[in-house]
């Protein structure tokens with residue numbers, strides 16, 4: 337049977353070839369019977385429907401451009417390295433943010449591409465800590481910037497150190513990519529919408545056995561804010577922008593937005609930073625609001641410290657409510673690149689979208705996704721203002737969250753909306769699908785957390801912590817689930833929604849970006865940055 341099929345196929349192919357040859361040589365004689373169409377050979381010929389499909393054409397075009405992507409394996413080929421971390425930006429968050437971004441532009445959304453999804457290489461990253469299946473941000477950030485996985489809760493000390501063990505931590509420090517870059521005379525920058533002393537940004541410069549030591553530490557150890565100001569590598573960090581003013585100010589000091597400092601040692605670290613860098617040679621500038629940001633003179637600014645909020649900066653959609661005004665992640669990214677690009681030796685920069693994570697913890701997909709869309713915008717700014725020839729851009733997440741995209745919503749259904757099936761599953765009114773309990777449900781839900789709540793048009797997801805847990809099914813028939821203040825249902829009741837343990841994505845462009853293909857440990861990211869960025873010099 338098989339043989340017969342095969343020989344029929346070959347005969348048909350031969351027939352096609354002969355027919356093609358004879359067509360070239362002679363037209364059918366007048367009055368001769370019209371030529372019969374050749375029989376189609378199943379499995380050997382693409383149908384017209386296939387070849388004329390836009391999906392097919394787009395795929396063929398993608399092959400053509402993918403073949404042309406330059407592969408650069410050379411050590412040190414990347415003069416500049418930018419690491420973007422979407423805190424908590426798991427795969428489901430990326431998918432939902434993509435759909436939301438497309439829908440905000442009037443498209444159905446599923447086909448949209450976020451900036452970094454247009455990068456030529458992508459892979460998967462295993463995020464677990466050495467002592468936790470589902471990780472925390474301190475251990476994961478340490479892995480990315482040192483090449484060594486470690487425990488949850490510790491920054492830049494290895495896994496043998498017990499959490500909170502000051503003396504032990506001093507014996508087992510890990511050097512970071514930022515420190516290596518400083519040592520090579522490169523410029524360095526950190527930008528985050530979280531407190532700049534929070535786990536992910538702190539991992540670029542601080543070594544502590546407890547991530548909570550942001551403004552105070554036991555005798556013998558230094559708190560994270562102090563370590564930022566005193567960083568010994570090179571000439572210290574050149575560009576710092578984020579939240580977390582309170583860790584730099586004494587408790588007796590009230591800041592411009594009416595918040596008091598947290599330091600009990602009486603030290604004003606903002607003054608200490610100015611004293612260190614305004615030495616008559618360098619021009620160091622401290623800013624703390626939008627007008628200060630708008631007034632940055634790039635040419636004359638050698639060092640920049642921007643602390644725009646007492647604690648974390650605002651969610652992107654909540655930024656208009658800020659007292660003193662603060663820049664967006666994409667604005668900060670653009671300004672940081674301008675400042676760092678002045679150094680002909682190049683730069684290392686870490687940019688964190690810190691509050692995707694916080695939106696999820698509060699059970700607000702709206703806040704998490706709109707911050708993720710802003711992060712994609714920041715990556716676009718970096719792609720537009722650097723060259724793939726000499727700049728490695730890596731975009732990843734430290735860990736995922738338990739947000740899921742579920743049900744069978746019809747194509748183009750609002751990603752924050754209630755599920756509307758194509759066929760409404762036999763229910764009388766075509767439209768919102770009903771679950772077996774007779775109630776509607778949203779496409780996005782959480783496996784755990786505080787659960788459903790609705791704060792109207794409020795754009796501050798942290799409202800949720802003021803009210804009790806309400807896990808499980810709720811009647812959301814009357815709720816506008818697409819509004820800013822809507823918090824999704826959650827199954828398991830917890831005071832804060834948790835991280836998730838599945839792999840996260842990594843996307844990359846520039847020298848060495850292809851090395852991030854495949855499934856790798858999170859610590860591998862450091863090795864690619866160090867190799868392509870030449871961060872270990874001749875060693």
Ligand SMILES: [Zn+2]
Nearest residue numbers: 424693697835
């Ligand atoms: Zn978190």
